[in-house]
Amino acid sequence: MASAEGQQHPLGIYYKIWILLFVLSGFSYAVDYFEVQGAMRWGLVIFFMLLKAGFIIAIFMHVVWERLALVFTILGPPTVLLLFIGLMAFEGAYTEETRFNYRGHDRNAVALGPSDIHHDEHAEEATH
Amino acid sequence: MSEATTQAVSQDGMTGMVDDWSADRQAYHVPWGKAMMWIFLVSDTFIFSCFLIGYLNVRVTTTDPWPPQSEIFALSFGGDPIPLILIAIMTFVLITSSGTMALAVNFGYQKDKAKTFLLICITAAFGATFVGMQAFEWSKLIAEGVRPWGNPFGAPQFGSVFFMVTGFHGLHVTGGVIYLLWVALRVKRGYYDNKGYEIVEIAGLYWHFVDLVWVFIFAFFYLL
Numbered sequence: 001m002a003s004a005e006g007q008q009h010p011l012g013i014y015y016k017i018w019i020l021l022f023v024l025s026g027f028s029y030a031v032d033y034f035e036v037q038g039a040m041r042w043g044l045v046i047f048f049m050l051l052k053a054g055f056i057i058a059i060f061m062h063v064v065w066e067r068l069a070l071v072f073t074i075l076g077p078p079t080v081l082l083l084f085i086g087l088m089a090f091e092g093a094y095t096e097e098t099r100f101n102y103r104g105h106d107r108n109a110v111a112l113g114p115s116d117i118h119h120d121e122h123a124e125e126a127t128h
Numbered sequence: 129m130s131e132a133t134t135q136a137v138s139q140d141g142m143t144g145m146v147d148d149w150s151a152d153r154q155a156y157h158v159p160w161g162k163a164m165m166w167i168f169l170v171s172d173t174f175i176f177s178c179f180l181i182g183y184l185n186v187r188v189t190t191t192d193p194w195p196p197q198s199e200i201f202a203l204s205f206g207g208d209p210i211p212l213i214l215i216a217i218m219t220f221v222l223i224t225s226s227g228t229m230a231l232a233v234n235f236g237y238q239k240d241k242a243k244t245f246l247l248i249c250i251t252a253a254f255g256a257t258f259v260g261m262q263a264f265e266w267s268k269l270i271a272e273g274v275r276p277w278g279n280p281f282g283a284p285q286f287g288s289v290f291f292m293v294t295g296f297h298g299l300h301v302t303g304g305v306i307y308l309l310w311v312a313l314r315v316k317r318g319y320y321d322n323k324g325y326e327i328v329e330i331a332g333l334y335w336h337f338v339d340l341v342w343v344f345i346f347a348f349f350y351l352l
Contacts, residue, residue: 007329008237018227025219025346032198032212032351042352049347053340060230060336062329068141069148070156070166077170081177088181092188105191111282113199114272 007062017059024052159326162333169337172300176341179293180348186285195281197350200272201265215350218261219342225254226339229308229332236328241315244328248312251335255305262298266291290349297345300338307331 028048031041058064063071099105139147148155156163187194202209232247269290276291278284311331314320320327 008234011231011234014227014230014234018223018230021223021226022220025216025223028347028351029212029216029219035198045347045351049343052343056226056336056340056343060226060339061333067148067157068145070158070163072145073156074166074170078173078177081174085177085181085184089184089188092185095189096191099189099191103191107191109191109193111193111195113196113281114202115199117280 007065009062009065013059017055020055021052024048024055028052159324159330161330162326165330165333169333172337176293176296176344179289179296180344183289183293183348186289187283190283190285192283192285194283195279195286200269200274200281201350212350214261214265215346218258218265219346221254221258221261222339222342225251225258226336228254229335233329233332236315236320236325239321239325241318244325245312245316248308248315248328248331252305252308252312255301255308255335255338259298259301259305262294262301266294293345293349297338297341300341304335304338307334 025048028045031044031048036044057074063074066074100107148157198211199209201215202211203214204210228247229251232244232251235243235247273280274287274290276288279287308331311327315325315328
C-alpha cells in the first residue's frame with residue numbers, strides 16, 4: 001500500500017492499461033468514423049470517456065492503491081462538479097426552447113462544413 | 129518526514145479514513161509534496177470544470193447550429209479527407225507519453241537513473257510533439273476563418289470555446305514539458321538519491337492529469 005516508499009507495482013499492469021487506453025480511444029474514434037448519431041453517439045462517447053478517465057486515475061495515478069482519506073479528497077469535489085455540469089446542461093435545454101418559442105430563432109438552421117464553403121467559392125469563381 | 133508518514137497508518141477502509149481525517153497531526157499518509165500536487169490537481173479540475181460547464185451550457189442554449197467538427201478537423205493526405213485524423217494521432221501521442229511516464233515512475237523507485245532520465249525525456253518529447261501538432265491545428269483553423277468571435281460554419285461560440293479550452297490545455301502541456309525536463313535533469317544529476325524519488329511520481333501525477341483532461345476534451349469538443 002501507499003507509504004513513504006511510494007507506489008511500486010509490477011510493470012505488467014501498466015502495459016495492460018496502456019493497451020486498454022488505446023483500444024478504448026479506438027472505440028470512441030470508431031463512433032465518429034461510422035457516423036453514429038444522436039443519443040447513441042453521446043452515450044457511447046461519454047461511456048468510453050469515463051472508462052478511460054477511470055483507468056488513468058485508478059492505475060496510472062495510483063488512486064486505487066491510496067488510502068480512502070486521500071481518495072475521497074480527490075474524487076469528492078469533482079463528483080459534485082459533475083452534478084453541476086449536468087444541471088447547467090439540463091437548464092440550457094430550457095433556455096434553448098425559450099429562444100425557439102419566444103424569440104423567433106430558426107429551429108431548422110443547418111451548419112455548414114468546409115466543403116460547402118469551398119464549394120461556394122469555386123461556384124463564385126466559375127461565374128466571374 | 130518518512131517517520132511522520134509511516135506512523136499510525138493502521139487500518140484501511142472506512143475506519144482508517146475516519147482515523148486519518150480526525151488525526152491531530154496528519155490526515156494524508158503520503159509525502160507532503162504528493163498531497164500538495166493532488167490539492168493542486170483538484171483545484172485545476174475546478175478550472176477545467178468551469179470551462180466544461182460554460183461550454184455545455186453555451187452549446188445547448190445556442191440556437192445557431194454547431195459546426196460539424198468531424199469535417200472541420202478532417203485532414204487529407206493526398207486523397208479524401210480522413211475525419212478527425214489529426215486529433216486521433218494527438219490522442220495516440222498523449223496516451224503513449226502517459227505510458228512512458230508510468231514506466232519512468234517505476235524505474236525511478238528502482239533508482240535506475242539512466243532509464244528514468246531517458247523515459248522522462250521521451251515523455252517530454254511526446255508532449256512537445258503534441259503541442260506542435262496543436263499549433264498546426266490552430267493555424268489550419270485560423271486559415272479557414274475560425275475566430276474567437278465567429279466562424280463561417282455555424283455558432284460563433286465554437287471558436288471562443290475551442291481556442292479557450294485547447295489553448296489552456298496546450299499551456300498545461302507546455303508547462304508540463306518544462307517541468308518534466310527539469311525533473312529529468314535533476315534525476316540525471318543524482319539530486320534525488322538522498323531526497324527520494326517520490327518527485328518523479330509527483331511529476332507523473334501532473335502529466336497523467338494533462339492526459340486525463342485531454343480524454344475529456346477529445347470526447348466533448350471533438351467527438352460530440
